[in-house]
Amino acid sequence: MSMxxxxxxxxxxxxxxxLSRLATLDNASITALADAVARPQQFRPRRDLxxxxxxxxxxxxxxxxxxARVRILLDxxxxxxxxxxxxxxxxxxxxxxxxxxxxxxxxxxxxxxxPPELGTLPALDEAYAIAHAMDEAYLLAQxxxxxxxxxxxxxxxxxxxxxxxxxxxxxxxxRSFDLPITQETLAxxxxxxxxxxxxxxxxxxxxxxxIWSSRSxxxxxxxxxxxxxxxxxxxxxxx
Amino acid sequence: MSMxxxxxxxxxxxxxxxLSRLATLDNASITALADAVARPQQFRPRRDLxxxxxxxxxxxxxxxxxxARVRILLDxxxxxxxxxxxxxxxxxxxxxxxxxxxxxxxxxxxxxxxPPELGTLPALDEAYAIAHAMDEAYLLAQxxxxxxxxxxxxxxxxxxxxxxxxxxxxxxxxRSFDLPITQETLAxxxxxxxxxxxxxxxxxxxxxxxIWSSRSxxxxxxxxxxxxxxxxxxxxxxx
DNA sequence: CGTTGGGTTGACAATTGTCAATGGCCGTGG
DNA sequence: CCACGGCCATTGACAATTGTCAACCCAACG
Numbered sequence: 001m002s003m004x005x006x007x008x009x010x011x012x013x014x015x016x017x018x019l020s021r022l023a024t025l026d027n028a029s030i031t032a033l034a035d036a037v038a039r040p041q042q043f044r045p046r047r048d049l050x051x052x053x054x055x056x057x058x059x060x061x062x063x064x065x066x067x068a069r070v071r072i073l074l075d076x077x078x079x080x081x082x083x084x085x086x087x088x089x090x091x092x093x094x095x096x097x098x099x100x101x102x103x104x105x106x107x108x109x110x111x112x113x114x115p116p117e118l119g120t121l122p123a124l125d126e127a128y129a130i131a132h133a134m135d136e137a138y139l140l141a142q143x144x145x146x147x148x149x150x151x152x153x154x155x156x157x158x159x160x161x162x163x164x165x166x167x168x169x170x171x172x173x174x175r176s177f178d179l180p181i182t183q184e185t186l187a188x189x190x191x192x193x194x195x196x197x198x199x200x201x202x203x204x205x206x207x208x209x210x211i212w213s214s215r216s217x218x219x220x221x222x223x224x225x226x227x228x229x230x231x232x233x234x235x236x237x238x239x
Numbered sequence: 240m241s242m243x244x245x246x247x248x249x250x251x252x253x254x255x256x257x258l259s260r261l262a263t264l265d266n267a268s269i270t271a272l273a274d275a276v277a278r279p280q281q282f283r284p285r286r287d288l289x290x291x292x293x294x295x296x297x298x299x300x301x302x303x304x305x306x307a308r309v310r311i312l313l314d315x316x317x318x319x320x321x322x323x324x325x326x327x328x329x330x331x332x333x334x335x336x337x338x339x340x341x342x343x344x345x346x347x348x349x350x351x352x353x354p355p356e357l358g359t360l361p362a363l364d365e366a367y368a369i370a371h372a373m374d375e376a377y378l379l380a381q382x383x384x385x386x387x388x389x390x391x392x393x394x395x396x397x398x399x400x401x402x403x404x405x406x407x408x409x410x411x412x413x414r415s416f417d418l419p420i421t422q423e424t425l426a427x428x429x430x431x432x433x434x435x436x437x438x439x440x441x442x443x444x445x446x447x448x449x450i451w452s453s454r455s456x457x458x459x460x461x462x463x464x465x466x467x468x469x470x471x472x473x474x475x476x477x478x
Numbered sequence: 479c480g481t482t483g484g485g486t487t488g489a490c491a492a493t494t495g496t497c498a499a500t501g502g503c504c505g506t507g508g
Numbered sequence: 509c510c511a512c513g514g515c516c517a518t519t520g521a522c523a524a525t526t527g528t529c530a531a532c533c534c535a536a537c538g
Contacts, residue, residue: 079383093372095476098475133340148318237335238338
């Protein structure tokens, strides 16, 4: 905490922690990751990491901060497709000349680096594959959320998902986590309006389901909430 | 059309046609595919190809018929995550012991086969990678549809997507295609109720946007409809 | 201090869902 | 051949959820 080296490594620890949990990484993989992390890139809030339809200049491994994949309709309606949290990887594909399927925008100050290439380190490839499968699982969860849950359930379900994901990188504090976004951003992720999200958040607080103040979201009783919104666990490999 | 051999090959041609379009396949890949296709599996409607949370017994390459990935909430609400059409591949992952992220259910009579393994034929791997990227792009489209489009737009957008996808396997007839599902199935894919889908389909017909009768869906003016629902093209590789 | 971005509130409108009933079509069995 | 049942599509009346618009508050900040 007081040593300079520690200080500089600290903020990126969660991202690496999560990646190294997905598969058993050998020394070569860890070295490659350390090299990658040594060349961080900084982005201010509301900057594009990628633009839909353009070639992907380079993939990103999120080291700190929040970003989101976004799709904008012609008349300006906006839908966030998923959130990108520390440890998440985007733009890594197995085929030539990949085109970004969506734009990616930073929601907060964000640090990224270029992850080690696919196909050079088997252990890392395995981690990538698992990370990718989890991404897909969360996209599927998002579809069910938007298609079949009401506003209250969507909010609860998303908060549980975020808590679960942040836990993997040890970015939670017990039943709380930092939620550095606005209600409008939340609305765009949930397919609702900011006004309605506001009302539902108040209802959730009255019901004792969710308490959000000064950027800290608390889920007093995750299990009870999970039951209430009818939520299943995300699981990607057996055993 | 009259030769026995032709007759038996015919129904699976669309699936192979689409796959071979994604990347340039060498002879080894084509042979491997032909071998795979020679061992078809048949499924009646409403059968599970996979069950959420269970190990994936084997991946499937859809040769004919329609299936869907589905998620069911605790109280029975059902959401179809995407449709699986001839040429689509499911359950092929780069990591060990993959667990099915969702159940897959046949909507019609379906024929599948086990696609050649990943990592043995580079040309085929490239096709798999592109197919997978397209899958992902369609999932993202589904999210935007459910999150930010109204009922009318969702229907139009989905019909355009289905037409576009079926065109890749030459399963369209000009501006028409076979839509072998019920309005309730459509509703479960669109996050709506069957009653509302019914009303919107009638409105679409009155507006001249969509004409659906005896399983044949016609889009009189695809470009106009695309403009009306604010739809973009799906593109996965550059050039 | 004035400005600005986010959050909050109220009144009202639009969209979508619910429930219940009806009719057509088709295959089965008598 | 006809009666029956089942599935699907259709309709109407009504309710619930969510959106829209406009105003206001408040804290942060230059």
